[in-house]
Structures are given as structure tokens and as C-alpha cells.
Amino acid sequence: MKRWTELVLVACAAGVAVAQWFMPATAPGLLGILLFGLVVLTAFSQRRAIDTTLVSLNAAHREQLEGERRYRALFDACSDVIIVHRFDEEGRPGQIVEVNEAACLVLGYARSQLLSMTAEDVLAPEARSHARERARALLDSGTLAYETVQMASDLQRMPVEVTARIVEIGGRRLCTSVSHSIAAHKEVEQYLRNLTDVDELTGLLNRRGFFAKVDEMRRKAKRTGRQVLLTYFDVDGLKRVNDELGHAEGDRVLVAAADVLRGAFREHDVVARLGGDEFVATALLGRRHDEALDRQAIEVRLEQAVRAKREELGDAYRFSVSFGSVVANHVELAAIDELLTRADQSMYEVKRGRTTRLASRRPPSDAGVSPRPGLVAVDAPPPLEAHDAAGRW
Known part of the structure; x- marks a missing residue:
């Protein structure tokens, strides 16, 4: 043709x-x-x-x-969360441009909702402070692996391991991140940590766990410029309880002491059982003009908790604790053994000045109950108003 x-x-x-x-x-x-x-x-x-x-x-x-x-x-088909997003002008994770079905299922959002969000929006608040730093490292290296915490639509926090990579599509640099849940790994990690850092009887930190947490508190005190209250506790008359009432009753008293300290101190304070009848707690105080108020509030809560526990335990053992406390800055906190010795000495000055006696307490004759031995604690005066303090409730 x-x-x-x-x-x-x-x-x-x-x-x-x-x-x-x-x-x-x-x-x-x-x-x-x-x-x-x-x-x-x-x-x-x-x-x-x-x-x-x-x-x-x-x-x-x-x-x-x-x-x-x-x-x-x-x-x-990928079971991991895949998110493709842009970067904003400041180099922070920007608008999400694509997600897979797993992202919708795990995070609890519809695809249209995720495409209207930024990559930072799916992070837990405490994880967002590191987003910009990681984005810069990713832009420099092209690939990055790290751990972070994502937050679902129901506010559930999910620890994840993220592998991120820079890709170029249509002349634009995008980030493709694949997030794999490590919640099970974290649970096992926490379980193993509890085996080594937590006291089996009371559920408080043990000596090893205490020293690890104190180091974290020291860094926080240095960063914020605040002081730390360290208080050393001793359960009065525990040996007599073990000898007269048995070790099971002694264990009950130790658990009661742990409950008292949990009630007196805040969740972010560090409370531990060092061994035997000895406990210790550290609390980050407020700014300088609030330190005395913070100490007073802790002592009030401690006194109230001891009284409540006495009523709960009843006459079998009139529950009481002795304590000594010191206030230290982050430099002094580095010498934790010396601070523990000072607080311990303050506490034993109180114990030497007071006595605890084992006595038989007979109920009224019409109660129909046989006499049972118990410990009666002699109340002490209020704690000392000083940099180092001691007292007994």
C-alpha cells in the first residue's frame, strides 16, 4: 500500500x-x-x-x-501500617497523600480522614517533639529506623517500630513509612524488667529498680532546676510481729506499708522497698517558693494514710512507721548512698528516742473473743522543720 x-x-x-x-x-x-x-x-x-x-x-x-x-x-495486603506523606516548608512531616487499608484499620480512621491529616497527627503527644529532628535525619540519610508511639482515634497509644524511606514521585520528595507494632515486645520487656526491678511481695521497685529510677529523676532535676525530697522509712516493730504473730502477718504489714507509701506519694514519684522493713521514696519538689508546701502536703498524706491503715489492720498490730528525710539538688543526688545514710540516721534518731512495746490487748468481756497479742505504737511529735527532717506516725 x-x-x-x-x-x-x-x-x-x-x-x-x-x-x-x-x-x-x-x-x-x-x-x-x-x-x-x-x-x-x-x-x-x-x-x-x-x-x-x-x-x-x-x-x-x-x-x-x-x-x-x-x-x-x-x-x-500488607498488615503493617503504610503512610506516604509530604514534608512541610520547615522540614516537618506534612500532609498524608496515601495510606493502606491496615492504616485505616489500626488507627481507626477512614481513608478520607487520614488524607486530610498530617503525619504528626497520628503520633502520641509525647512523640511529636521528636518528629522534626527525625525528619531532618531522614532527609539527610534517605532512610531511617526508629521507635515511636502512634495514637489511634480512640486515644489508644501503640508503640511501633518505623522504617522510613525517601522516594521521589513527580519530582517531589515524599516519605514512605512502614510501622510495625511492638506492643507485644514491650509487654515482654516490661515483664522481664519487673522480674529484676520490682519487689515481688509489695509490687514496689526493689533496690535495683530504685537506683535506676533515681538516675532518671536526677537528670530531670538538673533539667528543671528543682530539688528532690528523699525520705527513708522503717516499719516499726516488724521483727516482733514476725516472732509473735508469724511471718505471714509480717508480710501483711509490709504490704500495708507499701500501700501507705503509694497513697502518700504521687504516681510520678519513685517509691521502693530496699529490703526487709526498709522503704525509700523520692519526690521532685516544686519551685523554690513551693518546696515547703510540697513537703508539708506529702507529710499530711502520709499521716492520713498511716491512720487509715491502722484502722484497717485493727488491734492485731497498731501500725506505725518512722522516717527521715533530706532535700537535695541534682549534684547531691549523684551521691545517693550518702543521702540514704543521712536520711537513715535521721530516722534512727527518732526510733532511739521512742519505744514500741508488745502487749496483750484484751477485748471487752462480752465480746466473746480470746485475747490476742498486738503491738502498740507510742505516737511521736511532728517531724522536724529543717533541711533534714525526721518523724514517726
Whole structure:
């Protein structure tokens, strides 16, 4: 077809040339006819090529759609959370541009909701402070692996391990992050830590756990410029309880002491059983003008908790504790053994000045109950108003 068309075009061109030579007046008309014929012949000759091109374009479009479907199927088949997001002008994680089905299921949002959020919006508040620093490290290196905490729509916190990578799509740098839940790993980690850092009887920190937490508190005290109250406690008359009433009753008293300290101190304070009947607690005090108020509040809560526990235990053991306390800054807190010794000495000055006696307490005759021995504690005066304090309740 192509060769035949070329021959016709050559013949027409030759005819126009001959006509122009012998009949110049008719040359323009013949030239117009020739051009029209040329267009018609060209269209017929290129029809197959156009059809072939259209078929190729349609095939390429179908292949592209099929590739996108395969990509989407693989993208959504991943059980980990995949989020693709931009970066804002300051280099922080920006607008989310794509998510997989796992992201919707795990985070509890519809796809349209996630696409209207930024990558920081799915992080827990405490994790957002590190987002900018990590984004810069990712932009510098191209890949980054780290642990963080994501927050679902129901405010549930989920510890995750994230692998992030920079990709370029359409000339724009995007981040593809894959988040894998490590909640089970964290639970096992916490369980193992409890085996080594937590006292089995009372559930408080043991000596090892206490020293680890005190180091964290020291860094916080240095960062905030606040002082720390360290208080050393001793359960009065525990040996006599063990000897007269048995070790099971002694364990009950130790658990009661742990309950008292939990009630007297705040959740973020550090409370531990060092061993035997000895307990210790550290509390971060307020600013300098609030230190005395904080100490007074702790002592009031401690006194109230001891009285409540006495009533709960009853006459079997008139529950009481002795204590000594010191206030230290972050530099002094580094010498924790010395502070414990000072607080211990303050406490034993009180214990030496007071006595606890084992006595038989007989109930009224009409109660019909046989006498049972119990410990009666002699109340002490209020704690000393000094940098180092001691007292007994």
C-alpha cells in the first residue's frame, strides 16, 4: 500500500509538471486537484498506522491500570501500617497523600480522614517533639529506623517500630513509612524488667529498680532546676510481729506499708522497698517558693494514710512507721548512698528516742473473743522543720 501510494504521488507530480510546461493556464487548477488527491491518499495510507497507534495506546493504558491495581492490592495486603506523606516548608512531616487499608484499620480512621491529616497527627503527644529532628535525619540519610508511639482515634497509644524511606514521585520528595507494632515486645520487656526491678511481695521497685529510677529523676532535676525530697522509712516493730504473730502477718504489714507509701506519694514519684522493713521514696519538689508546701502536703498524706491503715489492720498490730528525710539538688543526688545514710540516721534518731512495746490487748468481756497479742505504737511529735527532717506516725 505504501509503495503504491508513493508511485501515484510521483505520477501526479510529473503530470502537474508537464501540464505547467505545455498548458500554463490550467496548472493552478491541476495543482489544487493534485493536493486534494494527495491529502486523500495520505489519509488512506496512514489509516493503518493510526489504527496501530491507537491500539498500542489503549493497550498501554490497560497495562497501566492493571499495574496500578496490582500495586494497590499489594499495598493493601500488607498488615503493617503504610503512610506516604509530604514534608512541610520547615522540614516537618506534612500532609498524608496515601495510606493502606491496615492504616485505616489500626488507627481507626477512614481513608478520607487520614488524607486530610498530617503525619504528626497520628503520633502520641509525647512523640511529636521528636518528629522534626527525625525528619531532618531522614532527609539527610534517605532512610531511617526508629521507635515511636502512634495514637489511634480512640486515644489508644501503640508503640511501633518505623522504617522510613525517601522516594521521589513527580519530582517531589515524599516519605514512605512502614510501622510495625511492638506492643507485644514491650509487654515482654516490661515483664522481664519487673522480674529484676520490682519487689515481688509489695509490687514496689526493689533496690535495683530504685537506683535506676533515681538516675532518671536526677537528670530531670538538673533539667528543671528543682530539688528532690528523699525520705527513708522503717516499719516499726516488724521483727516482733514476725516472732509473735508469724511471718505471714509480717508480710501483711509490709504490704500495708507499701500501700501507705503509694497513697502518700504521687504516681510520678519513685517509691521502693530496699529490703526487709526498709522503704525509700523520692519526690521532685516544686519551685523554690513551693518546696515547703510540697513537703508539708506529702507529710499530711502520709499521716492520713498511716491512720487509715491502722484502722484497717485493727488491734492485731497498731501500725506505725518512722522516717527521715533530706532535700537535695541534682549534684547531691549523684551521691545517693550518702543521702540514704543521712536520711537513715535521721530516722534512727527518732526510733532511739521512742519505744514500741508488745502487749496483750484484751477485748471487752462480752465480746466473746480470746485475747490476742498486738503491738502498740507510742505516737511521736511532728517531724522536724529543717533541711533534714525526721518523724514517726
